[in-house]
Amino acid sequence: xxxxxxxxxxxxxxxxxxxxxxxxxxxxxxxxxxxxxxxxxxxxxxxxxxxxxxxxxxxxxxxxxxxxxxxxxxxxxxxxxxxxxxxxxxxxxxxxxxxxxxxxxxxxxxxxxxxxxxxxxxxxxxxxxxxxxxxxxxxxxxxxxxxxxxxxxxxxxxxxxxxxxxxxxxxxxxxxxxxxxxxxxxxxxxxxxxxxxxxxxxxxxxxxxxxxxxxxxxxxxxxxxxxxxxxxxxxxxxxxxxxxxxxxxxxxxxxxxxxxxxxxxxxxxxxxxxxxxxxxxxxxxxxxxxxxxxxxxxxxxxxxxxxxxxxxxxxxxxxxxxxxxxxxxxxxxxxxxxxxxxxxxxxxxxxxxxxxxxxxxxxxxxxxxxxxxxxxxxxxxxxxxxxxxxxxxxxxxxxxxxxxxxxxxxxxxxxxxxxxxxxxxxxxxxxxxxxxxxx
Amino acid sequence: xxxxxxxxxxxxxxxxxxxxxxxxxxxxxxxxxxxxxxxxxxxxxxxxxxxxxxxxxxxxxxxxxxxxxxxxxxxxxxxxxxxxxxxxxxxxxxxxxxxxxxxxxxxxxxxxxxxxxxxxxxxxxxxxxxxxxxxxxxxxxxxxxxxxxxxxxxxxxxxxxxxxxxxxxxxxxxxxxxxxxxxxxxxxxxxxxxxxxxxxxxxxxxxxxxxxxxxxxxxxxxxxxxxxxxxxxxxxxxxxxxxxxxxxxxxxxxxxxxxxxxx
Numbered sequence: 272x273x274x275x276x277x278x279x280x281x282x283x284x285x286x287x288x289x290x291x292x293x294x295x296x297x298x299x300x301x302x303x304x305x306x307x308x309x310x311x312x313x314x315x316x317x318x319x320x321x322x323x324x325x326x327x328x329x330x331x332x333x334x335x336x337x338x339x340x341x342x343x344x345x346x347x348x349x350x351x352x353x354x355x356x357x358x359x360x361x362x363x364x365x366x367x368x369x370x371x372x373x374x375x376x377x378x379x380x381x382x383x384x385x386x387x388x389x390x391x392x393x394x395x396x397x398x399x400x401x402x403x404x405x406x407x408x409x410x411x412x413x414x415x416x417x418x419x420x421x422x423x424x425x426x427x428x429x430x431x432x433x434x435x436x437x438x439x440x441x442x443x444x445x446x447x448x449x450x451x452x453x454x455x456x457x458x459x460x461x462x463x464x465x466x467x468x469x470x471x472x473x474x475x476x477x478x479x480x481x482x483x484x485x486x487x488x489x490x491x492x493x494x495x496x497x498x499x500x501x502x503x504x505x506x507x508x509x510x511x512x513x514x515x516x517x518x519x520x521x522x523x524x525x526x527x528x529x530x531x532x533x534x535x536x537x538x539x540x541x542x543x544x545x546x547x548x549x550x551x552x553x554x555x556x557x558x559x560x561x562x563x564x565x566x567x568x569x570x571x572x573x574x575x576x577x578x579x580x581x582x583x584x585x586x587x588x589x590x591x592x593x594x595x596x597x598x599x600x601x602x603x604x605x606x607x608x609x610x611x612x613x614x615x616x617x618x619x620x621x622x623x624x625x626x627x628x629x630x631x632x633x634x635x636x637x638x639x640x641x642x643x644x645x646x647x648x649x650x651x652x653x654x655x656x657x658x659x660x661x662x663x664x665x666x667x668x669x670x671x672x673x674x675x676x677x678x679x680x681x682x683x684x685x686x687x688x689x690x691x692x693x694x695x696x697x698x699x700x701x702x703x704x705x706x707x708x709x710x
Numbered sequence: 711x712x713x714x715x716x717x718x719x720x721x722x723x724x725x726x727x728x729x730x731x732x733x734x735x736x737x738x739x740x741x742x743x744x745x746x747x748x749x750x751x752x753x754x755x756x757x758x759x760x761x762x763x764x765x766x767x768x769x770x771x772x773x774x775x776x777x778x779x780x781x782x783x784x785x786x787x788x789x790x791x792x793x794x795x796x797x798x799x800x801x802x803x804x805x806x807x808x809x810x811x812x813x814x815x816x817x818x819x820x821x822x823x824x825x826x827x828x829x830x831x832x833x834x835x836x837x838x839x840x841x842x843x844x845x846x847x848x849x850x851x852x853x854x855x856x857x858x859x860x861x862x863x864x865x866x867x868x869x870x871x872x873x874x875x876x877x878x879x880x881x882x883x884x885x886x887x888x889x890x891x892x893x894x895x896x897x898x899x900x901x902x903x904x905x906x907x908x909x910x911x912x913x914x915x916x917x918x919x920x921x922x923x924x925x926x927x928x929x930x931x932x933x934x935x936x937x938x939x940x941x942x943x944x945x946x947x948x949x950x951x952x953x954x955x956x957x958x959x960x961x962x963x964x965x966x967x968x969x970x971x972x973x
Binding site for chain 1: 798802804805809810815821823833
């Protein structure tokens with residue numbers, strides 16, 4: 272029947288039905304709103320419709336975060352004080368980076384239960400080396416090399432022997448929790464009493480140090496300008512090649528949103544949180560470290576072939592294999608990156624504590640990290656998620672811990688509240704996804 | 711090029727003592743649609759898997775563009791220009807159309823992906839194939855209809871410069887209008903000079919789009935020829951019994967009407 276139909280004019284991909292509004296089409300097809308809209312108003316309308324139909328993106332977790340923040344601020348006026356917010360940033364940092372580590376493997380539909388102890392063991396290596404008077408950067412490199420290699424070994428076992436990552440990394444969890452005790456024990460007097468103190472000003476300053484107020488502003492302005500320039504150049508290149516690009520107004524709005532977030536963070540960081548006699552100002556270094564990792568990893572996942580293959584394997588491993596992707600190699604690399612990022616986490620964590628001890632709860636840390644990624648919107652079943660999810664979800668987990676501490680509630684209620692939020696997040700995700708499948 | 715695109719000479723395939731295929735001699739010409747039909751278990755899937763490099767034949771030889779070919783892996787066959795669009799389509803639902811079409815063949819600008827070039831290429835291929843029902847090629851493949859997904863899978867094969875596209879039951883799961891879309895696409899592939907091998911149960915589709923017919927019965931090729939030499943009754947006879955009194959008689963009066971063949 273169609274073979275007799277005159278084929279439509281060659282060229283622009285056209286809608287099936289000219290009567291369809293861009294909103295209807297965007298909702299029906301799951302296309303990103305920014306490539307469908309011609310103006311800000313249209314963009315917002317499409318976006319709202321997509322949210323209603325289940326393509327919610329980062330919105331639920333941001334709304335959830337705001338609700339939790341308001342709740343804690345009502346309960347305790349200290350919550351939104353500069354001092355506490357800076358505290359929050361330093362507390363949440365290691366959950367966020369460990370969550371980013373998990374995103375690499377969660378995207379494949381895998382999991383790394385050992386990452387919490389990978390981090391702890393990496394920290395032991397780094398802290399031992401600085402205690403032995405090696406330079407801080409040697410300590411960091413050795414830590415990352417060891418944790419990255421450990422991740423690769425896990426990945427190798429999982430892919431070559433075709434074992435489930437859950438079991439392999441569960442074994443890794445047990446092994447490394449033993450290795451942690453063994454390593455600290457083997458350091459002799461350095462690890463006296465099961466605690467290795469952090470003997471490096473540089474590493475200590477990751478969490479304890481801060482940029483000067485001026486430097487904070489300069490860095491944040493540079494970051495915002497850089498992000499804006501990159502978005503503009505990308506749109507410009509698309510437009511000049513005849514492809515659809517988001518309207519300039521939408522891009523400007525996004526840059527403005529990033530700028531506002533940056534300004535708020537710097538204002539908080541720069542307000543005096545010290546005592547009457549000793550002023551403490553400036554953005555903690557760890558904020559920059561986390562943002563830097565976020566930018567690098569987001570680029571890796573979104574803009575490189577490696578990242579594309581991770582999503583492809585998570586979506587349909589057989590399709591990736593048939594397309595010529597060496598799925599085993601990509602998986603091993605993802606587990607290695609997960610281990611390496613756990614190593615970074617170990618350094619941030621020990622910088623936060625000022626030491627590393629045999630009592631690190633690597634199990635709870637890793638589960639918090641997985642929870643952070645999932646709360647942020649990363650799927651446990653692979654193929655869906657972003658590095659930003661770990662940041663947003665990590666902030667939620669961090670805010671709950673911080674807020675309940677502030678209210679004087681202890682560990683038991685912190686854990687139970689985090690659990691409830693996790694269930695709520697997964698429920699929201701499941702419901703929106705059900706909405707999507709019926710569209 | 712002179713001569714057929716692909717020649718199968720005495721192809722046989724054993725799985726232990728089980729002989730799944732034996733003595734298949736078949737020519738697949740370029741620019742035509744060859745339909746491979748047969749009942750369940752006749753060996754259609756075994757044959758296309760042999761051609762597409764999933765496994766090697768036990769006997770016989772594959773001659774590809776005049777040269778003896780040994781496809782040890784699917785990748786070998788793909789690199790030679792044989793693209794197989796399987797029933798499960800091998801698409802990643804979480805990736806968009808462009809990402810799926812260029813999966814495994816991404817264009818890079820330094821270390822980073824060159825999205826603009828990839829999107830332009832994909833868009834061009836789709837519009838060459840007149841795949842115009844897709845509104846936005848940045849939508850995820852999971853949001854597409856069955857026919858659109860099939861079109862994306864075919865466009866992916868075409869973009870990799872496939873000279874022979876093997877399609878396994880492309881219309882099996884599709885409704886009427888989606889089927890029409892895919893059949894239309896198959897015809898267009900052949901008119902671009904690409905050889906198409908179509909595996910289908912649906913004789914209506916086969917007679918609508920195929921130029922040649924090859925009938926498998928119990929692992930052997932029982933009949934092959936231009937589609938005009940068959941009608942539904944003789945094809946069914948051949949598929950179910952391996953013989954038909956009416957085979958090869960182009961002038962018998964029981965031919966199906968020419969509906970849909972005029973395109």
